[in-house]
Amino acid sequence: MYTVAQLIGGVWGAGGAGGELVVHDPADGSPVTTVPVATADEVAKAVEAAQETATEWAGTAPADRAAALHRAADAVEAAAEELAQATTAEMGKPLDDARGGVAAGIGTLRQYAELAPVRGGRTLHGGQSSIDFMAPEPHGVVAAITPWNDPVAVSCGLLGAALVTGNVVLYKPSERTPATGWLLAKALDSALPAGALSLLTGGGEVGAALAGQAVDVVAHVGSTATGRQIAAAGARTGAKVLLENGGSDALVVDSDVDPVWAAEQAALGCFANAGQICVAVERIYVHREVAEDFVDALTQRAEALTMGPGRDPGTQLGPLVDRRHRDHVHGQVTAATAEGARVRTGGTVPDGPGAFYPATVVADCRHEMTLVREETFGPVAPVIVVDSFTEGLRCAADSPYGLAATVLTGSMSHAQRAWRELPVGTVKVNSVFGGAPGGAAQPRRGSGQGFGYGPELLDEFSTVKTVHIEAPGGGHW
Numbered sequence: 001m002y003t004v005a006q007l008i009g010g011v012w013g014a015g016g017a018g019g020e021l022v023v024h025d026p027a028d029g030s031p032v033t034t035v036p037v038a039t040a041d042e043v044a045k046a047v048e049a050a051q052e053t054a055t056e057w058a059g060t061a062p063a064d065r066a067a068a069l070h071r072a073a074d075a076v077e078a079a080a081e082e083l084a085q086a087t088t089a090e091m092g093k094p095l096d097d098a099r100g101g102v103a104a105g106i107g108t109l110r111q112y113a114e115l116a117p118v119r120g121g122r123t124l125h126g127g128q129s130s131i132d133f134m135a136p137e138p139h140g141v142v143a144a145i146t147p148w149n150d151p152v153a154v155s156c157g158l159l160g161a162a163l164v165t166g167n168v169v170l171y172k173p174s175e176r177t178p179a180t181g182w183l184l185a186k187a188l189d190s191a192l193p194a195g196a197l198s199l200l201t202g203g204g205e206v207g208a209a210l211a212g213q214a215v216d217v218v219a220h221v222g223s224t225a226t227g228r229q230i231a232a233a234g235a236r237t238g239a240k241v242l243l244e245n246g247g248s249d250a251l252v253v254d255s256d257v258d259p260v261w262a263a264e265q266a267a268l269g270c271f272a273n274a275g276q277i278c279v280a281v282e283r284i285y286v287h288r289e290v291a292e293d294f295v296d297a298l299t300q301r302a303e304a305l306t307m308g309p310g311r312d313p314g315t316q317l318g319p320l321v322d323r324r325h326r327d328h329v330h331g332q333v334t335a336a337t338a339e340g341a342r343v344r345t346g347g348t349v350p351d352g353p354g355a356f357y358p359a360t361v362v363a364d365c366r367h368e369m370t371l372v373r374e375e376t377f378g379p380v381a382p383v384i385v386v387d388s389f390t391e392g393l394r395c396a397a398d399s400p401y402g403l404a405a406t407v408l409t410g411s412m413s414h415a416q417r418a419w420r421e422l423p424v425g426t427v428k429v430n431s432v433f434g435g436a437p438g439g440a441a442q443p444r445r446g447s448g449q450g451f452g453y454g455p456e457l458l459d460e461f462s463t464v465k466t467v468h469i470e471a472p473g474g475g476h477w
């Protein structure tokens, strides 16, 4: 059982007068973590303390900040197995996936430690006796508010980039994975000066209190609904708002691909991490010519997955994060079937403990259904048959979200059309996942704003000061 403590003003164990939350293991319902809830007053005090530390950390030489981040990465590496175990215990994903998320997070910390000190700005020579230069500077105080679905990888990205560019950070991990956030904060804090990092815990109300404070940046990875509330708070306070939010990513299957291979791709995209990935495949538009074979193969793939607790080595499909989320997923599936869709496999809530939900294939869906248009975030593959690649692209583009999309096609011209025509941050051709290390993307529409990953995130957490210098008296230097 984990007992989480907050870190406020460099002091572990501070605050928590807002009560206590208990997190339950989604595999069996047993209690895993107790976590204190910050009051609005504690949040305000933490922001005040962070503001007092900000100037000193901003004034630390970039190479020294980078060295501190390397030491922080060492500390996270030393805690890697503990972090992976906590992730699986709190949100249920298979342990190897959790280990992969921790390894990705460590890699990101090291990448930012290497990249940050070599960044510079432009210089302009306006005349013989003058020079302009643009120097990156930290914003000051950053609030980082994070989700539960890949808690270490996502948090390492935001925290690493914000800290190494000279910002102090108030970290609010998800109330569904607070021990994971606490273990990560402990490891990072061990390598940083006191006060550079604070940890505030609790639910959405703590995040809202933080986003309403006079901080300089609010970086939020999470749902679109929350992102919109944070954007509204930022409009009131003047904070810069960075949002990496939900999606409803489409997969378009062309008529010229092997339907069995396409089904393997679809199964990976829909069922990995039980569908709880921001760029999971949420809706499939398959060409009529291959639709029947594709759906048969996808159904077989879904039925072959081993469902079980994430800690069991043979598990391929862990539970959903909790029963509240399972109700949301199952609600969308039953609404679709009530509107005429047909469940080919799955679609029922299993008996027994935990928050398990089977890999589910729903055929005969229509583009207008909520299951198709909205984010499900579960192991569900809704299939819509289309009569042409053009129709598939048009449906894929018609969404309130704009995170990512995949097309499977043997046609170079269709691939070219896809990346040009789809209004999303990332277009993938012939692979549902992947992407080069260090890659970044800009979400569109309801999926957010700004770069949440890659070297570009260092720019998001920096502001630029432009300096114009002339020789005194307009003459000699």
Ligand code: NAD
Residues within 6 Å of the ligand: 145, 146, 147, 148, 149, 150, 154, 172, 173, 174, 175, 202, 203, 204, 205, 206, 207, 208, 209, 211, 221, 222, 223, 224, 226, 227, 229, 230, 244, 245, 246, 247, 277, 278, 279, 375, 377, 403, 443, 447, 448, 452
């Ligand atoms: P969520 O928005 O409910 O919670 C995320 C964080 O926001 C938590 O720490 C939560 O306490 C906090 N929060 C909740 N209400 C708040 C409010 N009113 N003001 C401020 N903070 C508040 O999201 P979630 O359920 O934890 O995560 C799942 C969502 O995250 C999915 O929609 C998924 O697509 C998205 N996600 C996006 C990316 C990406 O890069 N685009 C990555 C991972 C997850």
